[in-house]
Amino acid sequence: MKKRRTVLILLLTSLLIVLGFTFHNSEQVVLAKGTKIDVQVGKKYLKGTLNNSSAAVSLKRKLPLKTVFVKGATGLNENTADLNFNLSTKKMPTGSSAQKGNIGYWSPDKRLVFYWGKVDYYDGIHIIGHFDSKDDLRIIKNMKDNQKVIIKLHK
Known part of the structure; x- marks a missing residue:
């Protein structure tokens, strides 16, 4: 038995x-396996993957997306871009922690987030994907403030 x-x-x-x-x-x-994306940061090109969460699916529908990222507040390992639209978080956990290389959605303020370091658990963090290369983390970490970024579906 x-x-x-x-x-x-x-x-x-x-x-x-x-x-x-x-x-x-x-x-x-x-x-x-998710959807491959191309992320242009200035003149550099990064590869990422969006997962199959409802927020990621919502973002895919908005691509290509041109936005501006700002550096995270002191002590935060992230860069953020304000979105002028909500992403669905249906059937997603209410919060999460983030790891290096995660792509996230901060639902309280409708922000897209690139994490270049670890972030503790917070309600409102929704992980929607990740960057495919550790080399991309250096580029994300060193992004200038008010950095123009273009996100497209990978062809």
Whole structure:
């Protein structure tokens, strides 16, 4: 009986992994392959991937997007751009922490966020993707204030 239960648990866990889901702190994180994007920061070109969350899908519908990023406040490892529209956060966790290279949506102020360092958990952070290369982090970290950025679907 115990062996059967263990096998069942292993099968269910494997099925969840195959379907592209994992659970972390009771939050559902989508691991499925997403949509490739190109991000132009000045004369530099970065590659990123948007996940399949409702906020990422909302953003995809707005691409191509031209916006201006500003440096995060002192002590924050991020650069942000104000959006003049909301992104849907339906079926997403109410908050998250951010890792180096994450692309996020800060829902309280309708902001797109490029994280070049770790950020603690906050309600309102929604991770919608990531940059594909660690080299891109250096470019994001060193972005000038009021940096023009163009985001497009990758062709």
